[in-house]
Amino acid sequence: MIDNEFDLYGRIIKQSELNNKLLSKDDLTRIPGMMLNKDTVYCNRCNMNCEKELARLSENNYYCYYCVNLGAIKLDDILVSKKAISFKKQNNPLTWEGKLTKLQEKCSKELVRSLELKKTYLLCAVTGAGKTEILFSGIEWGLKRGFRICICSPRVDVCIELFPRISEAFLHTTIQLLHGKIDENYHYTQIVICTTHQLIRFKDAFDILIIDEVDSFPFMKNLLLEKAVIKAKKYFGGLVYLTATPNKYLLSKNKNMKIDYLPLRFHRNLLPELKIHISMNWYQKLLKNKLPKLLLKKIKYNIDNKIPFLLFVPEIKMIKMVEKALFFNEIKDNFDSVFSADPNRIEKVKKMRNKKILFLITTTILERGVTFPGIDVIILGAENRVFNCSSIIQIAGRVGRKEIRPYGNVDLFANFYNYNMIDAKKKIIEMNKKGKQLLDDK
Ligand SMILES: [Zn+2]
Structure with a gap:
């Protein structure tokens, strides 16, 4: 329930969410939740046009199936909004003391x-x-x-x-x-x-x-x-x-x-380039609790040398399979796994960041936005279409982000080469060329 007028500034919400005091206000903009057209119903919250038959709830009522995840908007709802006001001007809002390159x-x-x-x-x-x-x-x-x-x-x-x-x-x-x-x-x-x-x-x-x-x-x-x-x-x-x-x-x-x-990282080092390994039938091996030999060797090397890493797999079901194959190879602790619907997702990422574990098996949810210092990354099943060019570049971009270890390994294991992998490899090389030029120009 919303009881503070400030919380309406620049928002568009259902009138039914307001408390009685706000409900009686006459300076709010009120519009219908949806508008009925000949074949469609238009949602005034998300501005999308729903097909009438798909949006029908009863003979005379409809809902918006586009924005239903944020709470359903129906034809008979009323939406309220209030014009945003400016904030007080600040003289020195920036409290960051770092320096830009x-x-x-x-x-x-x-x-x-x-x-x-x-x-x-x-x-x-x-x-x-x-x-x-x-x-x-x-x-x-x-x-x-x-x-x-x-x-x-x-x-x-x-x-x-x-x-x-x-x-x-x-x-x-x-x-x-x-x-x-x-x-x-x-x-x-x-x-x-x-x-x-x-x-x-x-x-x-x-x-x-x-x-x-x-x-x-x-x-x-x-x-x-x-x-x-x-x-x-x-x-x-x-x-x-x-x-x-x-x-x-x-x-x-x-x-x-x-x-x-x-084209250059802040620490003026180039991007780590991709190493692609063709590992035929890796999935069939996984079904038998086996991992490609080179992959296993890399995992063991990183464990022995305490080099943290992320191991990406294309599908959630493969997480359990990789875990099982690791168990079969006597690798039983030092790691965890994470996927989008995982209720402990945030805690597990924290564990990795706090070095409580050495590696995480993950889906593409950790492909971008996250920084773990000094890590390597491995993609198993890189030929899967979830790993598009931008996603591979982002995954590779997790490596070498900090000055303490500005390099690292990006290993892709795949059944075969595909366009995404080759394109990503090419784009990283191209960016490094531009980056190198900047370094040379200095
Ligand atoms: Zn909507």
Whole structure:
């Protein structure tokens, strides 16, 4: 139940969620939950058009099947919203005391310039380039003007990683983390860090909207989320995209945006390149509790030398199979496994970060956004289509992120070569060429 008027600013929520005091207010904008057309029903929360027959609940009632995950909107619901107000202008909102590299600084200036010019800005930075730090000046620029800012990502793990870093950099600014896996109630804050799905509940809320890992699932080519971005951002608000792997779709949809490329990691080391190993019938071997010989050798080497690593598998069911094969090979502790619906997912990632375990067997949920210092990565079944080019580049990007071990191994085990693997390998080599050029130019 919502009982604070502030919590309505820039939100679009059901009237039935308001307490009695707010219900009687006459300065709220009220609109019907849905609008009935000839063959479709239009949802006023997510702006999607539902097919009448699929959305029908009873003879005269319908619901929106697009945004039902956030609580069903029905034809007879009333949605309320209230115009957002500006925050107090801050003089020195940035409490981060680090220093940007020259390359980061160049992008950072361009970002602020784009915000001033109200131009969409895209930063294509290699994994480990320090994208978050580049954002600080843009956020600072906004906070000095009393703006409300949202940093969102399609990936919950990215949001969870961003939250403490942004909070620390802006200690005096109210900030909230929103995603489907936390129970904390929404409250009005100047900075919001959330998954892109959460944007559906906002309307004309943000003066600056930043989307991190914009190329990742489920955002790309997802009309529901694309509409949510437009709706959550104020009409004249600034839009910023961040990605390590820009794709044609993103570039073609935003023809007039300012694009910056940052091909070098912040510690000025190149990206680790892919090693692809063809391991025929690895799945059949796994069914017999066996792992490819070279893979087993690598795992044992890392255990003996205490080198942490992530072992990616394409499907959840394979996690148990790999665990079993490890048991058969006398590898019984020092690791855990994690997947998207795992209720202990956040704790397990913490365990890995705190070095309580040496390795995690994981699905693609840990492909991006997470940083574990000094790790290697292994992909088993790299030919599976869940490992698309951007996903492989991101997985490889987990390696060598910190200066203490700026290198590391990226080993792919696959039944056969496929386009994604070759493309990812090529793109990393290309980025390293550009990065090397920058190093040589110095
Ligand atoms: Zn909807």
